[in-house]
Amino acid sequence: MNAVIATAPAATPQQVLHEVFGYGAFRGAQREIVEHVVAGGDALVLMPTGGGKSLCYQVPAVLRHRAGQGVAVVVSPLIALMHDQVGALDELGVAAAFLNSTLDGDEARRVERDLLSGRLVLLYAAPERILTPRFMAMLQSLNERGKLSLFAIDEAHCVSQWGHDFREEYLGLSALHEQFPGVPRLALTATADEHTRADIVERLRLEEARLFVASFDRPNIRYTIVEKDEPKKQLLRFLRDEHEGDAGIVYCQSRKKVEETAAWLSAEGLDALPYHAGLDAAVRRRHQDRFLREDGVVMVATIAFGMGIDKPDVRFVAHLDLPKNIEGYYQETGRAGRDGLAADAWMAYGLADVVNQRRMIDESEAGEDFKRLQRAKLDALLALAEAHDCRRVRLLAYFGEASEPCGNCDNCISAPAxxxxxxxxxxxxxxxxxxxxxxxxxxxxxxxxxxxxxxxxxxxxxxxxxxxxxxxxxxxxxxxxxxxxxxxxxxxxxxxxxxxxxxxxxxxxxxxxxxxxxxxxxxxxxxVPAEAKARGKTARDRSTRGAAPKPPPVPLDAAATARFEALKAWRAEVAREHNLPAYIVFHDAALAEMAREQPATLDDLAGISGVGARKLEAYGREILRVLESAG
Structure with missing residues (x-):
């Protein structure tokens, strides 16, 4: 695919946002971040999952490439994320590629040629590959020719030993500052308390970087924490009552519990799959692909699953075990409702959870300072779980953000006795x-x-x-x-x-x-312990699963709903043809807006959020045909 942006004239950030990505306006601090990085500044960006972090480096990458400043290198820890990001950029007409272990020798050499030739706008790679002598030599060659536009370090909290997802290979990324001091660097994460933030700055040599902290509030997520009382049955009631047919993630602490819970939910008629690091890599890949590409799949997983999962229509994240700290809880629950629509963060929590988490800290081989900090982090999470007042106020306060009672957590909706x-x-x-x-x-x-x-x-x-x-x-x-x-x-x-x-x-x-x-x-x-809900019948006839179509993400009348279903069917065909998850072609929210507005011309269609120039060119006439046929 030829990149639409390759020969385009210089543009403003707003023009690139609309023409390439199909959005009418930046959100929050995005514009300020983009302008800062385009001008060559370093930045540390804390922005919640679903808050639009990717645009903060993708828009500058496009603008700096257009200005002849070469390729942006994105440090990404996960193969799945690289594949999805590159697939999405390809759909937008942006020349992007990845270098990872899924490529054979010929494919990797082709990507390297595209990199050195200046064709690529963005290249994704894992830190361990970036730090190899071969890769660093290619970067040096690009830099000497003024063709290295920026470094984006995604999931930057992985560099911190105080954080919840430390990865040793991230420690070597300080070499980017040492060897390429003139290339702007943008570090991004969804979660970092003060300790982790300071660690990121020190270890990545970002002392001169500008700090951007977006609101951590995800108002579309409803937080609910219940006392454990036959937790698997509590989970099943939650899924039956509130999320029949929805995609979601259920987190468990152990691999054994993951497999037992997935098997139990499957026996109860849900489309549930296990995921943990002990499964064969091919099984993990197959299960992840099903979760990303199919509707209504429930992934039961350890925390080995989730980072970099961009699926926008995850309607719930449930925890059957207490996470280690608020950062982990926030990051995991933030995988729900990335499309901005209503979603649930549900957790069952009991005495054994407290005991187990404290024992794991006490019995670890870490130093006493580290243990002391981990106990403090656990205490903060326990205070959230035991709270009588607004969960969101406490959650945001942990990240230093003041707020008012939200009206959208269990304690606000029904104040506990x-x-x-x-x-x-x-x-x-x-x-x-x-x-x-x-x-x-x-x-x-x-x-x-x-x-x-x-x-x-x-x-x-x-x-x-x-x-x-x-x-x-x-x-x-x-x-x-x-x-x-x-x-x-x-x-x-x-x-x-x-x-x-x-x-x-x-x-x-x-x-x-x-x-x-x-x-x-x-x-x-x-x-006061909540009274258990009446135990209704839990098992259902498997033949009913998925029988009714999933409703649109926003209310539509009957005619618009018919158009929405027709657009979904068309999108499914395109996704299969391109071997992509359907949401990369268009989000449900974009299809719903098309169905509601019923654009009659390409100019009208261009006004729909998420329809950029490349997608308008590739799909516009087909979308108009589908809308007309559906009435």
Whole structure:
């Protein structure tokens, strides 16, 4: 495909945005970032997933290429992302390519020739390839001829050892500054707290870079966190009630749980697939391709899946296990609703999650400073999970952004009832202390949460009577508190650090700060456990799956809906012919706008968001024909 932009005259950022990418206006700080980079400045950009980070380097790449300044090199950690980005740029008529392990020798040499000849506007490659002597020599050759326009370092948080996705190969990227000091560099990430931000600046030598921090708010995402109560069934109810037939991601902590959950959802009639690093590479690729190219696929995955997934119509992200920190949670949930339409971030969370995450930190081989920071990050996430007030306000506050209650999280939609759990907390702490007295272990009796709850509630189990714990003064003092409420109390005490978990069996012990609670100096106020919804029938006839067409992303009347379905059918044919995910041809939102507006001419069609010059030339007449045929 010949690049439309190759012989185009110089243009403004606004003209390139409209002519090449088909958008009428920049969002937020995009214009300012583009102008800064086009002028040759370095930048560090923090922008949420779905906020338009790619345009921040793609528009400057086009403009600088037009000005004779050569190729933009994009550092990308994932093969899937490279393929999608290059496919999307090819559809726009922008000369782009990637160099990675999927290419054979002849294909790689052809890309290298295109790179050195100056034909390419953007080249995508992984950091480990960029840092090879062969690649650096090609960059040196381009730079000597003034044909190296900029470096874009995507997923820049990967350089930070404090971050949630550290990748050692990113550390070598400081060489780009050392060897090509005159080439502007743009580092981009969706998540970085102050520690990670400082690490990015130091390790990538971006001390002189301008910092751009966009709002972290994703108002289209509704945040919901529920107490675990048969979590797989809770997940299934959530999917049945709110996301029948939708594409989404379910995150689990372990590979075993991924496979079990995917198999269980499949048995319940959902189109669910597993994804984790232990699967064969061909299986992972096949499952990812199905998720990207088909409607209604649910990917059950570890965090090995997700980075660089540009699928815009992911309608939900669910967590069956607690993430490690807010950065990870934010990055993962941000994969929902990239098209700006309504989406859900749903998580089930329980006492075992707190215990497991703390144990993983404590048992890691990291230094104490790193462990201390990871505990603080976990505490911030636990505070979000236990919150009685607006989830979004707390989430944004973590990233230093002030906000008002959103009206679009579970706590805003239905304010949780709370109760004063201070006295209950003191009873629990006293009981742990009594265990230690009885067994000769001061401050710890080497018992787990369920045994503690049994003693507090006065249950004469075999273990209680064998240990003689029915004779403790704390036996039965919490009989008026439900088991679910006791789990909540213990979860909060562990989350706040008043109770520690020890050893392989996560037995409970008092922390130093427990004294303040025991003396009544610290109040403990908790949410009342939500009543489980009525258990309806969960299994459904597999024959009903996908029987009804997926509705348009925005309300349309009957005639417009018919046009939307006709456009989707046409898009599916084009996507198959070009071997691309359908959304790269056009997003659902663009098709819906076409169906609603029913443009009758090419000029009218050019006014639809997402229809640039190349797509208008390639598809315009066919789209008008489809619209006319559908009435």
């Amino acid at each position: 709370t109760w004063d759990a201070t006295e209950a907390a003191r009873k629990a702490l006293s009981c742990i202390y009594r265990f230690g007295q009885a067994d000769g272990h001061r401050g710890s009796g080497r018992y787990g949460a369920m045994h503690l709850i049994d003693v507090l509630r006065g249950k004469l189990t075999d273990k209680v009577t064998q240990r003689g714990h029915e004779r403790l003064s704390t036996f039965g003092i919490g009989a008026d508190v439900s088991e679910a409420q006791w789990r909540l109390v213990l979860r909060q005490l562990i989350a706040l650090g008043h109770v520690q978990t020890e050893g392989e069996f996560s037995t409970l012990a008092l922390a130093e700060s427990a004294r303040e609670v025991l003396r009544g100096e610290v109040a403990v106020r908790l949410r």
